[in-house]
Amino acid sequence: MxxxxxxxxxxxxxxxxxxxxxxxxxxxxxxxxxxxxxxxxxxxxxxxxxxxxxxxxxxxxxxxxxxxxxxxxxxxxxxxxxxxxxxxxxxxxxxxxxxxxxxxxxxxxxxxxxxxxxxxxxxxxxxxxxxxxxxxxxxxxxxxxxxxxxxxxxxxxxxxxxxxxxxxxxxxxxxxxxxxxxxxxxxxxxxxxxxxxxxxxxxxxxxxxxxxxxxxxxxxxxxxxxxxxxxxxxxxxxxxxxxxxxxxxxxxxxxxxxxxxxxxxxxxxxxxxxxxxxxxxxxxxxxxxxxxxxxxxxxxxxxxAVATYYIIACSEASSNLARYDGVHYGYRTDEKAMLAELAEERRVLQQQGKSEALEDLDTALVRMYRKTRAEGFGAEVKRRIMLGTYALSAGYYDAYYLKALKVRxxxxxxxxxxxxxxxxxxxxxxxxxxxxxxxxxxxxxxxxxxxxxxxxxxxxxxxxxxxxxxxxxxxxxxxxxxxxxxxxxxxxxxxxxxxxxxxxxxxxxxxxxxxxxxxx
Amino acid sequence: MAEQPYTIVIGLEVHVQLLTESKLFCGCSTKFGAPPNTQTCPICIGMPGVLPVMNRRAVELAVKTGLALNCEIARFSKWDRKNYYYPDLPKGFQISQYDLPICRGGYLDVPSPNREGMRRIRIIRVHLEEDAGKSMHDEKAGRADSRIDLNRAGTPLLEIVTQPDIRSPAEAKAFLTELKLLLNYLEVSDCNMQEGSLRVDANINLHIPTEDGQYVATPIVEVKNMNSFRAVERALTYEAQRQYEAFLETGHRLGDVPKQTRGWDEDAQLTRPQRSKEESSDYRYFPEPDLVPVTVTDAELEALRQQLGELPADIRRRLQETYHLNDYDSDVIVNQGRAFVDYFCQLADTCGDGKMAANWAQQDVLRTLNERDWTITQFPISAAELARLLCRVKSGELDTAKARMVFGHMVDHQATVDEAIQSLGIVQVDETELRQLCAELLASNPKVVAEVKSGKDKAIGSLVGQAKKRNPHVNPARVKEICLELIRQETT
Amino acid sequence: MISLAEIEKVAVLARLLLTPAESQQMTEQLGKILEYMSLLNEVNTENVEPLAHAVELTNVFREDRVTPSLDREMALANAPHRDEECYRVPAVLGEV
Missing domain, CATH: 3.90.1300.10 (Amidase signature (AS) domain)
Structure with a gap:
């Protein structure tokens, strides 16, 4: 045998x-x-x-x-x-x-x-x-x-x-x-x-x-x-x-x-x-x-069950995956390229005189997070992080997350x-x-x-x-x-x-x- | 100070680090001052897959604090995640308590700064959470980036939030002083602002009276970055005046503009607006799935209550009642901590004179402790031995100046009173001998006697000088007493 | 169900950077999913306590005892950018 x-x-x-x-x-x-x-x-x-x-x-x-x-x-x-x-x-x-x-x-x-x-x-x-x-x-x-x-x-x-x-x-x-x-x-x-x-x-x-x-x-x-x-x-x-x-x-x-x-x-x-x-x-x-x-x-x-599950699972996931931010371990975006990109965006906004958008422009740190996570995660992970972040955010918590816990x-x-x-x-x-x-x-x-x-x-x-x-x-x-x-x-x-x-x-x-x- | 044309309304948010050996969720040490990133582990670094387990002692200290602050202790409390991104927050969320904090309600009675009784400051809530690490920026060194040290990450923190009951910057300082004292007594926290084990943010606005007997409220400002109690007082004094001027200029009332955060600039002695991101306030709190709720029974509460010991306010009252100390003296003694209070009480009980014990404890003992950087437990003279010295002063055997010499010798040589007197060669003058001397002086100074008889007791001073010339060991106070006594005997 | 503007706001909150095409697709996909989830609205949850933990334990503690920390080199070994002592990140100043 x-x-x-x-x-x-x-x-x-x-x-x-x-x-x-x-x-x-x-x-x-x-x-x-x-x-x-x-x-x-x-x-x-x-x-x-x-x-x-x-x-x-x-x-x-x-x-x-x-x-x-x-x-x-x-x-x-x-x-x-x-x-x-x-x-x-x-x-x-x-x-x-x-x-x-x-x-x-x-x-x-x-x-x-x-x-x-x-x-x-x-x-x-x-x-x-x-x-x-x-x-x-x-x-x-x-x-x-x-x-x-x-x-x-x-x-x-x-x-x-x-x-x-x-x-x-x-x-x-x-x-x-x-x-x-x-x-x-x-x-x-x-x-x-x-x-x-x-x-x-x-x-x-x-x-x-x-x-x-x-x-x-x-x-x-x-x-x-x-x-x-x-x-x-x-x-x-x-x-x-x-x-x-x-x-x-x-x-x-x-x-x-x-x-x-x-x-x-x-x-x-x-x-x-x-x-x-x-x-x-x-x-x-x-x-x-x-x-x-x-x-x-x-x-x-x-x-x-499926609706309940995906609300709870994605909410928890959005928090659990927050630690992947390119600081303590794991992937980090190319910092030089990121800074150059940010500088270019700033230049364009200044040229166009869009002061409000300039004010809203990411700081280097926030852009580092966002680019790191955009490049480090695949589409499904991003989808679930987005869904969970939304379900926990102000104004939606009761309708989604809390509701799901009750149905649970x-x-x-x-x-x-x-x-x-x-x-x-x-x-x-x-x-x-x-x-x-x-x-x-x-x-x-x-x-x-x-x-x-x-x-x-x-x-x-x-x-x-x-x-x-x-x-x-x-x-x-x-x-x-x-x-x-x-x-x-x-x-x-x-x-x-x-x-x-x-x-x-x-x-x-x-x-x-x-x-x-x-x-x- | 001139009467202000407004009422100041202040609420404080105090964070204190708990005196646990290990962090809130892992076994890393909480000791201050270690080289960067040497007190971390996968759990407090927030590495993938790790889980927190709650430190029992931290919960106990939180409950003890709540009891001492007269709070209602939650029979059921839970943990929540507060989600936000910051490089010194390695998990991307802080484990904290949102809707079911461990303590609610409560108050702290604070001696009012102008010594007009007590002021009751109500506490909204006390909850337990984890500290973040430290971000360090060194712009002067021309560095564009920040360095992150996670030693502090995960240290247990207690957040204490007051009602807006505080009515002046001095009162804010008094509250903090009293709170610090209480937490020191409870051994909950050492509340050292320099080391960051106590941090304060303040919410402040003004109520400005209007002609119709009502008032308008100015927009609430959160003041941060205050690094000492004195800075809190100064920052709030500055901020109150600034808000008043801003109100006169803009007329902005509460609700007209979004809540502002301002940082205290110690060098410039003013507050400056800090950038606040609107979205950062959406913390998306939700129950921490990795930790289970905490329940507390009546029996457990009672056991913790038993461990509280006598608290500063009670001790202050006892010192005043038992030893007839005034507010100031009892404050000074209580502020030194439980061991010092015990020392004082033994001293006062043994020498039988509270006021005298208070003077010696505050002046001589405290000065020595400060000079030599000792704590009372390191002080070489026992309360009993010091009481012996004080008895000699009381009986007139030693004058205060000599007693101080003896005290100094006792400290330096760890000697008893007798040993010190002997080594210093202090010869004590026999009472009969002293009376004899005084009688002789009076006899040879009829002019002085006459002056005293006419009511000028001060004239005795010249006799004291003569007495010292004849016998340098005499106690001047005693000479004065005997002379006056003899003159009075003569008159009657 | 969910607007493009909301998607962009959530993306900032979640620290994700989406291309315009991704945002568009996310809006459609999440819209469909959220629509499905509105199924829960038909459930009467009045007087129902939320259930956050599958197993309802209480009072799990560790004792307050110090255990060895990681050697610093081990702690920093996985850091994408570091020096001998610390993690390094783009300046955090100006952020709250």
């Missing part, structure tokens, strides 16, 4: 039993990257030498009988909005292209403590703002199932590298669906934990009250393995929940009895493509066959009520399978509406998982969305594992792998 057929849990088993070495696992991972990443474009950077050195060290320690961490020897990919000490962390933005953090994110420290091998950093939508990874300023990622299509986003690289079997485990972040949506579109499993379950320290903020780091892998079992390492209270994050972490990797295999599954009428209605609808209905039947009780629940405010509570209350009846709510992750690269890039609203099914989870702070549940006629993966009450990751993982025990959608491989494998 080829190494790329093995899940993280299986690899770990073989590593522990000494049947393979960490260097072999890493070498295989790097080979896969060499072979497929020129096509897929999942990685922004690969730490070849360091990964090998680390693998050798782990093998040495294992041979000496030393106690090793929970992920010892497993290659892990990390989304490039998670800070790695001494290694660039770019957020796929020109703004941070050369930024090297002098600190590790808490999840990175945890991965290192677990002896995971961080093989590289993956591509994303710039500052995680997007649903297709197309807003990355530093590279293009495509869907391994069809290279003319988007991998989803913003954790597009994180999902694509698992789908193309480059790494068994991958770490992403999810603000409005950024783990679950690319997982669904690339046919892998991805989990967004409860807000506060995983420390955000070191995750470059997009929308602080919504952001959450989580695992992507082939299976729910592997996600459990990775989540167990990522999760846990962190005193460096004031919003981190002081609750013990259940042993997910052990409990994931325990089937759930008396599972009650809810579904929402609106999620299975208009706008959902027939193939997605069919796959979800089929998946619900699978749960029924496993003994689950299925019933309808209502989320009456779900239709307001109503959305949360809907969930609370629904979860009095059921353990999990199932539905589609996306209305359609992956669309073509470039298809929606010029229609921001259409792109936002694609997030319809995932953003509510973040607004309510809930955990949710996306698992492969079928394919469209043209062979694109479809994801099943399971949402649960706060801190019920265990329920999600166990339900997903039960599902994956009786289905094999998650084992399917993109044709690309077999085609190119034959070719080489």
């Amino acid at each position: 080829s190494l790329s057929e093995l899940t993280a849990s299986q690899l770990l088993q073989q590593l522990r039993e000494g049947r393979i070495k960490a260097v072999e696992v890493v070498a295989h991972s790097l080979r896969q990257i060499d072979q497929y990443d020129p096509t897929v474009g999942a990685f922004l950077r690969v730490n070849r030498d360091h990964a090998f050195a680390q693998a050798e060290e782990i093998d040495r320690r294992r041979s000496r009988g030393e106690k090793l961490g929970k992920l010892a020897g497993l290659p892990v990919a990390v989304k490039d909005n998670i800070c790695t000490q001494g290694e660039p962390t770019t957020c796929a933005s020109r703004m941070l292209k050369r930024f090297v953090p002098p600190y590790d994110a808490t999840v990175i420290a945890r991965l290192k403590a677990a002896d995971a091998i961080i093989v590289g950093k993956t591509n994303l939508d710039e500052f995680a703002m997007g649903g297709s990874t197309e807003t990355s300023a530093l590279g293009r990622t495509c869907n391994p199932w069809d290279v003319t299509r988007i991998p989803g986003g913003s954790s597009g690289g994180a999902a694509a590298c698992v789908a193309a079997r480059m790494v068994p485990l991958s770490v992403g972040s999810d603000t409005g669906g950024s783990i679950r949506q690319p997982a669904a579109l690339c046919g892998v499993t991805g989990l967004k934990p409860t807000y506060g379950r995983v420390s955000r320290f070191g995750l470059v903020a997009f929308a602080s009250s919504l952001d959450q780091i989580g695992p992507l892998a082939q299976t729910a079992e592997d996600c459990a393995l990775l989540l167990e390492v990522l999760a846990g209270h962190d005193p460096k994050d004031a919003t981190s929940i002081p609750q013990p972490v259940p042993p997910f990797s052990e409990t994931v295999r325990q089937p759930l009895e008396g599972l009650r599954v809810g579904w929402v009428r609106e999620h299975l209605g208009e706008g959902v493509s027939p193939s997605v609808l069919a796959a979800i209905q089929e998946a619900i039947k699978v749960f029924q066959s496993l003994g689950a009780k299925v019933e309808e629940v209502e989320l009456p405010h779900a239709r307001y 509570r109503l959305i949360r209350q809907d969930y609370d009520k629904a979860f009095q009846k059921v353990h999990v709510i199932v539905g589609p992750v996306t209305p359609t399978p992956a669309f073509a690269l470039g298809e929606k890039i010029n229609d921001p609203l259409a792109m936002y509406l694609f997030d319809l099914f995932t953003v509510g989870t973040n607004l309510a702070g809930l955990p949710a998982i996306s698992i492969p549940c079928g394919f469209s006629e043209d062979g694109m993966p479809i994801g099943l969305h399971l949402q649960a009450p706060p801190l019920e990751e265990e329920t999600l993982l166990r339900a997903a594992h039960m599902f994956q025990q009786v289905t094999d959608w998650h084992r399917r491989r993109p044709p690309l792998l077999d085609r190119q494998a034959v070719a080489t």
Whole structure:
């Protein structure tokens, strides 16, 4: 059996039993990257030498009988909005292209403590703002199932590298669906934990009250393995929940009895493509066959989730991204050219005798900020900063931001009520399978509406998982969305594992792998 | 001062740095004076991905201040972001408190500057926020750019906002003096304006009476850049007169022109308009998502109240009641801080004479502390030992001049009273011997005796001189007393 | 929904410099998005408390203890313009 057929849990088993070495696992991972990443474009950077050195060290320690961490020897990919000490962390933005953090994110420290091998950093939508990874300023990622299509986003690289079997485990972040949506579109499993379950320290903020780091892998079992390492209270994050972490990797295999599954009428209605609808209905039947009780629940405010989400997320983003001003780190515009330009503008205004405009002319400092940010950010980031700035500005705050916070509570209350009846709510992750690269890039609203099914989870702070549940006629993966009450990751993982025990959608491989494998 | 044809209305906005060891959201030291950018970390530099975690002590100090200022302490308060761009504000927003500050309402009673009782200045709110870094510009060096030092960024700051209750520049100064004293006592802040641990902005306008018994208000001006309490007083005095003249010239009333910001120019002793950008006032406050709200229970409030200790106003009252000190003396002593007050009280209690203890504490002890740059805790003479010296003065064993010599020796050599007297070779004249001497002098100076009898007590002076010639160790005050006593005995 | 003039004002507030074409496009795109967001107007939010945090924790503190700061060279390492001691920016004077 080829190494790329093995899940993280299986690899770990073989590593522990000494049947393979960490260097072999890493070498295989790097080979896969060499072979497929020129096509897929999942990685922004690969730490070849360091990964090998680390693998050798782990093998040495294992041979000496030393106690090793929970992920010892497993290659892990990390989304490039998670800070790695001494290694660039770019957020796929020109703004941070050369930024090297002098600190590790808490999840990175945890991965290192677990002896995971961080093989590289993956591509994303710039500052995680997007649903297709197309807003990355530093590279293009495509869907391994069809290279003319988007991998989803913003954790597009994180999902694509698992789908193309480059790494068994991958770490992403999810603000409005950024783990679950690319997982669904690339046919892998991805989990967004409860807000506060995983420390955000070191995750470059997009929308602080919504952001959450989580695992992507082939299976729910592997996600459990990775989540167990990522999760846990962190005193460096004031919003981190002081609750013990259940042993997910052990409990994931325990089937759930008396599972009650809810579904929402609106999620299975208009706008959902027939193939997605069919796959979800089929998946619900699978749960029924496993003994689950299925019933309808209502989320009456779900239709307001996208509007609510984009107001809150953009408002927070406009503030979070204010720090990128060319002063303390990151990109700064060419100062000489900027000053010359400003002098020229002043000269022209003076010539025209426009004294009012002269008075309003930017100072050198303000122009430095404005040009730096104009050049450092891409179009989608600017759009969201503008939208958020507007929503928070005097005269609009109540109508947009405050209104959204109130609707957010109503959305949360809907969930609370629904979860009095059921353990999990199932539905589609996306209305359609992956669309073509470039298809929606010029229609921001259409792109936002694609997030319809995932953003509510973040607004309510809930955990949710996306698992492969079928394919469209043209062979694109479809994801099943399971949402649960706060801190019920265990329920999600166990339900997903039960599902994956009786289905094999998650084992399917993109044709690309077999085609190119034959070719080489 | 001539009566002004207007009433001055002043409200203050005071920022004080809290005396915490570490910054508000990270573990960097708050110590003043370190080389630039040596007290920073990813959190206070605002690097991508970092998160703030609130310093517990800072919140406690804010609550203590609120209690001491008679404020209502919020049972639920939260943090907000105030968004604006400035190079010394690395995150592009300041974490502050907007609609739910930690303390609201309250007041501070301030001794009125002309000593006519107390003036109550109401407090609108007290809230906690983070300080910015420092921008340094050196135009003289011909540099077109500014240098940024982030050592101060993230230092906890308390913003205290008063109602416009202050009616004169002197009263503004008195308020600040009293506030500083209070915060020193609470160990909340050292309120050092030179080091920037206390900063003041003032809002000022005038109410000018009109013939119909009403008044017109002039436009409110915010005065900034005042670097000492004296500068505050001068700047506001200047600004009041300027506003009056401007009103006479333009007739502009409140609301006619946008609020102006003016900076105090210490060298020129005048205020100048500062450029203010209209858009900079749209701070887009919203709840800080990275910090969680703070709740305070009654029990926690009570525990903090217990920690306040006796506050300056109470101590002042106690000194006046217990030791019969006047306003001035009690002020001087209270202003030296809690340790000095304790020293004084022990001194007064032990020697049994509050007024005398106050004189010695203020003149001799304070002068020595100032000369040697000591604090009272470094002062080598214990209150008990100094009380012993004062008792000798009271009993007449030592005159004040000698007592001062003894005091000086005690300070210099860390000696007891007895040791000092011995080393200085001060011979104490026996009381019987002294009476004998006085009787002899009276006998040989009938003219002086006659003068005294006719009511000229001063005539005794010449006898004191003679006594000193005969025995240099005599206490002149005592000689005077005995002589007068003997003459009176003679008359009756 | 939103005017070109408003877009230009917001751009200054957000410290973005937009070309005339970008401003035009931004006006159209944001207009469409804001129009969609007016959907929220149909929700009755009377007596609904705003929800700013997904998890409603309170009183999370750190103790007032000093921890080591960054070495200055490390702190300034990412600065686009600096000297040995400080970050450097175009003159801030004249700004408030």
